[in-house]
Amino acid sequence: MAHELPPLPYDYNALEPFYDEETLHLHHDKHHQAYVNGLNAAEEKVAAMVKAGEFDAAKATAREMAFNGSGHVLHSLFWTNMKPGGGGEPTGDLMDEINKLYGSFAAFKGLFLATANAVQGSGWGILAYSKMNKSLVILGAEKHENLGVWGVKPILALDVWEHAYYLKYQNKRPDWTKTFMESLVNWDDVAARLAKAKG
Ligand code: MN3
Numbered sequence: 001m002a003h004e005l006p007p008l009p010y011d012y013n014a015l016e017p018f019y020d021e022e023t024l025h026l027h028h029d030k031h032h033q034a035y036v037n038g039l040n041a042a043e044e045k046v047a048a049m050v051k052a053g054e055f056d057a058a059k060a061t062a063r064e065m066a067f068n069g070s071g072h073v074l075h076s077l078f079w080t081n082m083k084p085g086g087g088g089e090p091t092g093d094l095m096d097e098i099n100k101l102y103g104s105f106a107a108f109k110g111l112f113l114a115t116a117n118a119v120q121g122s123g124w125g126i127l128a129y130s131k132m133n134k135s136l137v138i139l140g141a142e143k144h145e146n147l148g149v150w151g152v153k154p155i156l157a158l159d160v161w162e163h164a165y166y167l168k169y170q171n172k173r174p175d176w177t178k179t180f181m182e183s184l185v186n187w188d189d190v191a192a193r194l195a196k197a198k199g
Contacts, residue, residue: 018183035071070144083186090187115140122161128152129197153197
């Protein structure tokens with residue numbers, strides 16, 4: 001079955017003034033849609049290869065599946081990780097896990113933002129949970145699919161591709177990431193995802 005672009009869980013202007021309506025339209029309707037289309041196209045090519053018994057395109061399709069498939073996953077997560085009136089600090093088990101590993105929310109926030117800000121080129125700051133290690137982990141992914149770790153479940157994804165922030169924040173990526181953490185992040189969604197990842 002073909003993959004589809006998930007609708008946003010809020011209106012396009014709902015995150016103003018922190019995330020502008022024009023960027024949200026372009027980012028969701030054009031960029032995320034392109035990853036969905038790319039994933040569907042790659043899967044069609046794989047199906048055609050299997051049917052024909054000719055696998056010359058295997059290297060290209062593996063790359064396209066990783067890039068577009070990861071782009072689709074991370075954007076779907078990113079939209080739900082934001083809400084109008086977001087920000088603040090997490091509570092409950094999520095805060096306990098943060099304190100256990102990083103000592104304080106301030107230290108976690110510092111490391112998460114530094115990791116996102118330091119991503120070379122296009123990528124993501126990601127908070128994930130490793131069920132195997134029973135621990136949170138902060139990752140800085142390049143593009144969508146590089147510098148990940150197998151077996152972890154992403155629960156918070158911060159897009160630091162220029163298309164995510166350039167119209168409003170221009171070259172000031174640290175202003176965008178700080179705003180995300182202080183005014184947009186939906187900790188209830190992240191906490192629910194942590195509970196599910198532990199399940
Ligand atoms: Mn993006």
